[in-house]
Amino acid sequence: MTGRIVRITGPVIEADGMRGGRMYEVVRAGNAALIGEIIGLSEDVATIQVYEDTTGIAPGEPVERTGASLSVELGPGLLGRVYDGIQRPLQVIRDEMGDFIIRGASLPALDRTRRHEFTPQAQAGGTATPGTRIGTVPEGRFAHAVLVPPGVEGRFLRIAPPGAYTIDEGIACVRTAGGEEVTLSMLQHWPVRVARPIREKLPPTEPLITGQRVIDSFFPMAKGGAAAVPGPFGAGKTVVQHQLAKWSDADIIVYVGCGERGNELADVLRQFPALEDPRTGEPLMGRTVLIGNTSNMPVAAREASVYTGITIAEYYRDMGYDVALMADSTSRWAEAMREISGRLEEMPGEHGYPAYLASRLAEFYERAGRVRPLGSAETTGSISVIGAVSPPGGDFSEPVTQNTLRIVKVFWALDADLAHERHFPAVNWLLSYSLYLDAVREWWEEHGGPDWERVRADLMAILQKESELEEIVHLVGPDVLPEEDKLTLLVAGIVRESFLIQYAFDPVDTYCPPQKQYLMMRLIMDYAAAGRAAVGRGASAAEVAALAVTGMLSRLGSVPAADFPAFFGEVERHIEEEFGRGGRP
Incomplete structure (x- = not known):
């Protein structure tokens, strides 16, 4: 050995x-x-x-x-913890060894001394199959399900009574068909490169609500989907990932900082405990597992960190939770593969990346999905994967971006020019796309409005028309445009400034619920329709821009969600009064 x-x-x-x-x-x-x-x-x-x-x-x-x-420890106590790429507990290491990891340090990922209150659900004599619930343990606001691990099947001989147990104490005993007695505890080990088995993969039907308008309304992602966030240096990839980790409506967040700067992960550690979940009012760190492998840590561990994160996500998915995994960034992961491949003297592929780059990316993203896990046929869970990509120089034709696009169904392309204009999120609406529109349309029509698809399509058409008109404006100036086109530019400016731009540090605008997003779009479209009617009656775009209601539309994001229905009615009245009934504004 x-x-x-x-x-x-x-x-x-x-x-x-x-x-x-x-x-x-x-x-x-x-x-x-x-x-x-x-x-x-x-x-x-x-x-x-x-x-x-x-x-x-x-x-x-x-x-x-x-x-x-290479395996991870799975059990109660994962939430709120910070690990490195191979699941060493960084907080515990700091307390015992200081601020720097001593080489060869090996500490258990989960606390072996802490006792958890176990409530049994299975009974002695009952059937034990993979995924069967033995009982539950409270973990913050979550009920942490203790499940029969894959590979164990038979009948329960004993179930521990209610009480406090450590994670490695036996809480159940199963006699297999071969007569072997297997003692089960709350602790499981699972190899990170092997996907946990499921009963069935299901189609996505519900959007992952992030509170970011350009994402939720224009390029939505479904729970169980996969998305890529590519962008050059300074375009805001990490800030977008932080926003999604803070506000997305997943039950559990697994944040993998793969090769990123240490100060960015430090921001997460400082902010998350201080921020409140908008749905529960509890600290966001209470539903988060952080995997931190910064750029100054050994490069080989980057390659393991994404597998560690996705395995922890699968563990909570099997309990029936919706999990969102943020990988920041997969380009650093690919660079680690390239370095290791070079040292192995393997034949390089495009840009020096290994020939198996595409298959490794596919293995990772394909572990996302909405599934029916082993155990109860009624339970469903999901993993949504959002991977940041850092193409050198913003070149989206490089191998990591292109291979990622072949796998994911959502593409949020970040634009450095927009970021420099202080446009956040800097998602380029002309390059981005989502293939989940049909899957989530029914949900949005129920929770937003029955005409959600039409309103969204109309706003996108205005932005696309603006792009065409800007080419003419750059050549001959805006004065030669007809009034209808000038109105299009006016409305497109309102869409960009009032709807697409969101202020991450504004306590109101940082998160926008779905109903408010729909009402904002409706107001802008009602204003645009009234403006077109007025221009058709002889009004100028300048006259429309001078109306008081135009200024009201500029502050839509700052209105609290609770007050927005009343504000919506007020703006609608102003549109009707200022544009008049059949007269000019």
């Missing part, structure tokens, strides 16, 4: 004497016992990627096999 290091190339080492080793088996490398994983085997020589800094280790030092794959 022990080999010897024969070669070291950065985070990749080779060890001989490893006959019997398995692919993706975890090992302890060197005298410092650094955590690594076998990624290649040739006779008795294993190629190992090490998840820690290999400085100082030397050929001849031992490599110890563990016999286990």
